[in-house]
Amino acid sequence: MFTGIIESKGIVANLRKENTNLHITVTSDITSELKIDQSVAHNGVCLTVVAIDQNNYTVTAIEETLEKTNLNELKVGDEVNLERAMKLGDRLDGHIVQGHVDQVATCTRIENKDGSYIFSFEYDASLNNITIEKGSITIDGTSLTVVNSGKNTFSVAIIPYTYEHTRFKHYQSGTIVNLEFDVIGKYVAKITTL
Known part of the structure; x- marks a missing residue:
């Protein structure tokens, strides 16, 4: 669950296709606070952190996600809006956002x-x-x-x-x-x- 309040912007450092999946590596100032399996919204798309390497982390978008979102248009060097999942008890400054792009x-x-x-x-x-x-x-x-x-x-x-x-x-x-x-x-x- 997210609030729609953008926490940070990341820069796409690498894009790697694997079958129908796209592995997206992002450089971000919040990387040091992330852990494997954590959910992060990228341009509003909830994706799971699968790897972390210094100030870069990687998430994977599957075919359905790529078909329904703008993630298939990403290029190395593009900025992405980032938001980590909200913590229980935090203020809901935006509105209830699921991270599921329609x-x-x-x-x-x-x-x-x-x-x-x-x-x-x-x-x-x-x-x-x-x-x-x-x-x-x-x-x-x-x-x-x-x-x-x-x-x-x-x-x-x-x-x-x-x-x-x-x-x-x-x-x-x-x-x-x-x-x-x-x-x-x-x-x-x-x-x-x-």
Whole structure:
């Protein structure tokens, strides 16, 4: 379980294919605090640490994960948003995030609002995921509030701190991002379609 509050950014140090799996090695300032078998969210995708070597650690993404997320587009040198699983008893500063990406979206527009930014996204509505005005959404692991909501589009407002301390500063029109929709909203949507 995660909160969507990005703890650190890592740099992809190596990518190695093995059959349909992708082993992702990341250099991070939190590596010294990790242990084998620990869960870490990478751009919102919960992956298990399988190896640690000095300030690098490795996780493995399976075929299904690669098909449903933007991890298949990673290149050596790319930044990734990182968050370790929350500790029981900690504050829930973001919202309940499972680390299970529902689908990807495409960044369609970025507006500089003289002190903040509005990022707009479009996603495939046929998967029946929804956003609501002022509801929660997770983009590449970052917990955010929806400011505009349409059938297959939404926008979020980004403050300068979030812009600088996450992958948002690298986004441009056409960037593919991971989405995890609000877990409560997913259950409500499922119940109403039964």
